[in-house]
Amino acid sequence: MVLLDRALTRCQDPGRGVVAESQPKVLISERDIQRRVDELATQISQDYADQGELVLIGVLKGAFIFLADLARRLTIPRTIEFIAVSSYQNSRVSGAVRLVMDLRASIAGKHALIVEDIVDTGHTIEYLTEMLKTRSPASVRSCALVRKAERAQVEVDLDYLGFDIPDVWVVGYGLDYAERDRTLPYIGVLEDVEADT
Ligand code: IMP
Numbered sequence: 001m002v003l004l005d006r007a008l009t010r011c012q013d014p015g016r017g018v019v020a021e022s023q024p025k026v027l028i029s030e031r032d033i034q035r036r037v038d039e040l041a042t043q044i045s046q047d048y049a050d051q052g053e054l055v056l057i058g059v060l061k062g063a064f065i066f067l068a069d070l071a072r073r074l075t076i077p078r079t080i081e082f083i084a085v086s087s088y089q090n091s092r093v094s095g096a097v098r099l100v101m102d103l104r105a106s107i108a109g110k111h112a113l114i115v116e117d118i119v120d121t122g123h124t125i126e127y128l129t130e131m132l133k134t135r136s137p138a139s140v141r142s143c144a145l146v147r148k149a150e151r152a153q154v155e156v157d158l159d160y161l162g163f164d165i166p167d168v169w170v171v172g173y174g175l176d177y178a179e180r181d182r183t184l185p186y187i188g189v190l191e192d193v194e195a196d197t
């Protein structure tokens with residue numbers, strides 16, 4: 001229904017396509033994503049070998065698919081946790097982040113890896129890293145599938161990165177636009193959406 005709505009909107013818009021053209025344009029193919037997730041999993045498994053259990057912390061909602069694929073490819077002992085944050089939309093403080101759902105388990109004494117879908121301004125990953133460091137983990141590192149390097153407002157030390165992308169709004173593989181397109185197997189661009197958040 002949602003897709004149909006969008007298709008209809010475009011049909012009524014002069015110069016826009018019909019239903020078949022309403023899919024986001026491929027930016028990173030399913031094959032390229034899978035190959036890169038394989039590489040990241042190999043690297044992470046090597047880096048944490050013989051260090052005990054790794055706690056993977058998926059940032060909801062966007063990271064759920066990336067986390068699922070990455071976690072299943074690791075060869076080291078691992079557990080899964082989730083955390084949710086949201087950006088203050090109308091705040092006078094630019095880039096302020098709010099914790100919406102906390103971890104259920106303690107990470108004290110454990111190695112923690114934040115798994116994010118996308119790093120845009122960098123505020124979310126910076127907030128999470130600083131917050132988790134206060135909980136006495138053995139270490140906190142971060143992993144993101146994509147990054148919009150030219151949008152950075154704070155310097156973020158990502159330990160693992162899938163792809164750098166230009167300043168465009170992307171959907172698919174967990175990422176959404178107004179909750180749409182999260183389950184696309186590839187990362188695509190909605191050509192009429194401006195990346196302005
Ligand atoms: P940051 O705090 O500005 O780095 O924003 C990170 C969050 O913004 C991500 O976790 C996403 O939820 C959201 N976001 C930023 N850019 C995009 C995009 O292109 N597509 C979908 N979500 C995005």
Ligand code: MG
Binds near residue numbers: 059060061116117118
């Ligand atoms: Mg996210």
